[in-house]
Amino acid sequence: MMNIAVAQSGGPTCAINASLVGVFKESLKETKIDAIFGSINGIEGIIQNHLVDMKAMIRSNEDIELLKQTPSTVLGSCRYKLPDWKEDDSVYQKIVKTLKQRQIGAFFYIGGNDSMDTVNKLSEYFKEQALDIQVIGIPKTIDNDLCITDHTPGFGSAAKYVAATLREITRDSTVYSIPSVTVVEIMGRHAGWLTASSVVLHALGETAPHLIYVPEVKFSLDKFLKDVRREMAKHKAVIVAVSEGIEVPEGVQSGVVDNFGHKYLSGIGKYLEDTIRQEIGCKVRSIELNVMQRCSSHICSMTDINESESIGAAGVRCALNGETGKVMVFRRVSETPYMTSIETADASAIANNEKYLPADYINADGNNITDAAISYFLPLIQGEPDLVMEMGVPKHFTLQESVLK
Amino acid sequence: MMNIAVAQSGGPTCAINASLVGVFKESLKETKIDAIFGSINGIEGIIQNHLVDMKAMIRSNEDIELLKQTPSTVLGSCRYKLPDWKEDDSVYQKIVKTLKQRQIGAFFYIGGNDSMDTVNKLSEYFKEQALDIQVIGIPKTIDNDLCITDHTPGFGSAAKYVAATLREITRDSTVYSIPSVTVVEIMGRHAGWLTASSVVLHALGETAPHLIYVPEVKFSLDKFLKDVRREMAKHKAVIVAVSEGIEVPEGVQSGVVDNFGHKYLSGIGKYLEDTIRQEIGCKVRSIELNVMQRCSSHICSMTDINESESIGAAGVRCALNGETGKVMVFRRVSETPYMTSIETADASAIANNEKYLPADYINADGNNITDAAISYFLPLIQGEPDLVMEMGVPKHFTLQESVLK
Numbered sequence: 018m019m020n021i022a023v024a025q026s027g028g029p030t031c032a033i034n035a036s037l038v039g040v041f042k043e044s045l046k047e048t049k050i051d052a053i054f055g056s057i058n059g060i061e062g063i064i065q066n067h068l069v070d071m072k073a074m075i076r077s078n079e080d081i082e083l084l085k086q087t088p089s090t091v092l093g094s095c096r097y098k099l100p101d102w103k104e105d106d107s108v109y110q111k112i113v114k115t116l117k118q119r120q121i122g123a124f125f126y127i128g129g130n131d132s133m134d135t136v137n138k139l140s141e142y143f144k145e146q147a148l149d150i151q152v153i154g155i156p157k158t159i160d161n162d163l164c165i166t167d168h169t170p171g172f173g174s175a176a177k178y179v180a181a182t183l184r185e186i187t188r189d190s191t192v193y194s195i196p197s198v199t200v201v202e203i204m205g206r207h208a209g210w211l212t213a214s215s216v217v218l219h220a221l222g223e224t225a226p227h228l229i230y231v232p233e234v235k236f237s238l239d240k241f242l243k244d245v246r247r248e249m250a251k252h253k254a255v256i257v258a259v260s261e262g263i264e265v266p267e268g269v270q271s272g273v274v275d276n277f278g279h280k281y282l283s284g285i286g287k288y289l290e291d292t293i294r295q296e297i298g299c300k301v302r303s304i305e306l307n308v309m310q311r312c313s314s315h316i317c318s319m320t321d322i323n324e325s326e327s328i329g330a331a332g333v334r335c336a337l338n339g340e341t342g343k344v345m346v347f348r349r350v351s352e353t354p355y356m357t358s359i360e361t362a363d364a365s366a367i368a369n370n371e372k373y374l375p376a377d378y379i380n381a382d383g384n385n386i387t388d389a390a391i392s393y394f395l396p397l398i399q400g401e402p403d404l405v406m407e408m409g410v411p412k413h414f415t416l417q418e419s420v421l422k
Numbered sequence: 423m424m425n426i427a428v429a430q431s432g433g434p435t436c437a438i439n440a441s442l443v444g445v446f447k448e449s450l451k452e453t454k455i456d457a458i459f460g461s462i463n464g465i466e467g468i469i470q471n472h473l474v475d476m477k478a479m480i481r482s483n484e485d486i487e488l489l490k491q492t493p494s495t496v497l498g499s500c501r502y503k504l505p506d507w508k509e510d511d512s513v514y515q516k517i518v519k520t521l522k523q524r525q526i527g528a529f530f531y532i533g534g535n536d537s538m539d540t541v542n543k544l545s546e547y548f549k550e551q552a553l554d555i556q557v558i559g560i561p562k563t564i565d566n567d568l569c570i571t572d573h574t575p576g577f578g579s580a581a582k583y584v585a586a587t588l589r590e591i592t593r594d595s596t597v598y599s600i601p602s603v604t605v606v607e608i609m610g611r612h613a614g615w616l617t618a619s620s621v622v623l624h625a626l627g628e629t630a631p632h633l634i635y636v637p638e639v640k641f642s643l644d645k646f647l648k649d650v651r652r653e654m655a656k657h658k659a660v661i662v663a664v665s666e667g668i669e670v671p672e673g674v675q676s677g678v679v680d681n682f683g684h685k686y687l688s689g690i691g692k693y694l695e696d697t698i699r700q701e702i703g704c705k706v707r708s709i710e711l712n713v714m715q716r717c718s719s720h721i722c723s724m725t726d727i728n729e730s731e732s733i734g735a736a737g738v739r740c741a742l743n744g745e746t747g748k749v750m751v752f753r754r755v756s757e758t759p760y761m762t763s764i765e766t767a768d769a770s771a772i773a774n775n776e777k778y779l780p781a782d783y784i785n786a787d788g789n790n791i792t793d794a795a796i797s798y799f800l801p802l803i804q805g806e807p808d809l810v811m812e813m814g815v816p817k818h819f820t821l822q823e824s825v826l827k
Contacts, residue, residue: 029594058599089593096598180815181720188494188818189434189717193501194463221812307709312594315586316720318814398814407626409723409803410585413593 039329444734
């Protein structure tokens with residue numbers, strides 16, 4: 018018999034709680050597993066021995082269904098970066114102390130790129146210390162920028178929100194008789210996956226987005242203005258999708274840096290709006306999809322939610338097989354019908370790496386996405402949840418205060 | 423026998439096409455009515471004789487259902503302000519020419535405050551000219567700021583989006599262990615109805631929004647910072663809902679003015695974010711709900727959509743009764759169960775007037791909304807559409823090119 022612990026880390030998504038449900042339900046089934054601990058605020062909860070009993074927290078099938086429809090991380094999150102244990106292992110000792118005290122034999126970390134760095138470091142440290150504690154990473158990120166995996170849990174829901182919202186913005190933009198440009202800023206620091214996914218609208222007969230800019234292509238303001246002028250000659254209302262991470266002149270980005278050294282980017286849409294107003298002088302507006310693209314569970318992709326639950330469950334089976342330092346990944350087995358299998362990859366191969374858009378997804382002009390990308394994106398945004406409503410508003414699962422004490 | 427014409431005007435909403443459906447379906451039923459013309463880009467289409475045959479445009483019940491789920495104005499819109507006909511009636515002569523040529527006996531204008539000014543002026547002019555052409559206004563605005571009517575079509579859907587999204591943003595905001603403030607900027611130039619509607623979350627057990635600022639209350643930056651500090655002492659993640667129209671120091675607003683003399687407001691959320699960062703120094707972000715609050719049909723209120731269709735239909739019956747210069751309005755007959763009736767009001771009493779939040783909806787401190795408002799808002803956001811999906815994205819009705827020619 019052993020206990021297990023699970024934690025959530027990094028930026029919120031619509032699917033990260035579904036992966037938690039996957040770990041929880043699979044662990045419940047396993048006779049070898051006794052207590053299921055949830056760590057509050059990612060690895061910080063393990064360091065501080067701040068854990069909750071997940072069987073007390075999730076008490077019914079209704080709770081489970083609700084949790085799968087609840088955005089963000091019910092156990093909280095963190096952006097804590099573990100130091101190199103060869104240089105300083107004091108925090109690792111705290112982690113081991115908690116895990117030993119709670120008789121935890123396996124730890125599941127649901128998170129992005131940076132969390133997989135934690136999975137890698139912890140599993141190496143435990144091996145070095147000859148501790149029999151499995152560490153398994155369950156990926157998640159709306160950025161879809163993890164290596165090896167076909168796609169990441171959380172991405173499909175964000176892409177569905179982006180597609181639905183861009184279509185609605187397109188309707189909103191075409192009402193007046195005067196020409197206009199609408200710049201929509203979409204998340205994605207270095208990789209343009211989410212912005213590129215808006216190309217699915219082309220498969221639905223929309224001409225929008227008329228221009229798509231991703232960080233993989235060097236951005237030129239002169240070329241951008243030429244592109245906009247050319248599209249304005251063809252369309253009354255030009256819709257531009259732009260990644261927050263495209264390279265623009267110094268000073269536009271706020272420059273604040275987080276614990277992982279990432280710059281907080283903002284304002285690219287506004288900057289392009291101002292530039293168009295100044296240089297072209299037409300009606301122009303910018304729209305930042307902001308955190309809504311990562312937390313709008315009311316229009317999540319059921320394919321994403323179901324896959325996210327499955328990959329959490331697969332993580333538990335992987336640990337029970339004695340594996341450690343692994344990250345669960347999707348492999349696309351077939352395109353039509355869409356089928357995936359779940360496999361494992363070494364955390365060391367995923368941590369601190371980023372996956373970029375393939376070259377054939379980007380058009381020759383570097384200002385749009387090719388039809389080749391459509392069959393990749395479309396299956397990920399299929400299916401809608403049967404929403405649990407509460408007085409007209411989607412209901413959420415929240416942590417009861419009593420469980421926290 | 424006579425023909426009728428209908429047009430849509432002002433800013434888009436999720437329900438303005440439902441009112442068009444109401445006019446269309448009711449007119450189809452009437453044996454007195456022959457052709458149903460849709461005017462392209464509001465009154466501009468009448469002036470330029472740019473009309474479409476709506477029976478060719480809407481060809482099936484499927485089209486009707488789709489149109490009710492399509493945001494914005496399928497016939498286009500305008501922000502055209504009619505001059506005073508006593509001073510210059512040249513444009514009125516063009517309007518009369520089109521209406522006579524097309525044998526139009528009734529004109530329905532679906533729009534906001536400014537469109538009701540057009541209804542008023544046109545009906546006066548036709549009376550003066552002894553023309554037997556009825557002019558009826560069908561209200562719409564997400565701002566809910568029209569007089570006499572209990573509420574406006576389009577408002578309920580916007581309020582439902584705001585409530586659902588603010589709840590999701592609340593989940594997104596509470597994940598990290600460090601204290602934070604999230605400022606959410608909501609539409610509303612002079613009246614705070616939409617911002618105030620976020621109070622429904624209190625009925626759902628949410629403590630957010632912790633602070634709500636509306637234009638009806640004089641805004642003080644010093645008091646605001648005190649309010650934020652006090653809420654930060656109580657809550658880890660403070661959520662602030664703020665109307666775009668609150669009064670802030672000169673220079674923050676962009677100052678661009680539209681045809682009706684309205685200032686385009688923007689950047690209040692960003693301004694408060696920057697002020698909090700500078701004065702309090704905590705983690706802070708601002709989110710502008712932007713046009714998504716008026717075009718997110720995928721989470722529209724079915725109560726709103728159904729009422730919007732009904733009020734369009736009632737407009738047709740009103741015109742057939744020989745009335746003119748009237749605007750259709752809702753009266754709330756009963757709170758529990760929620761029941762409304764549709765009545766008429768003089769366009770002159772609605773045009774160019776604005777309705778503000780009642781004093782008892784605003785708390786004594788002027789920084790939140792009272793529970794008294796909850797029973798007003800809640801019925802308006804009930805019910806969800808059975809969305810027609812297309813490859814994972816909500817499908818929309820669009821005007822076929824062939825109909826436009």
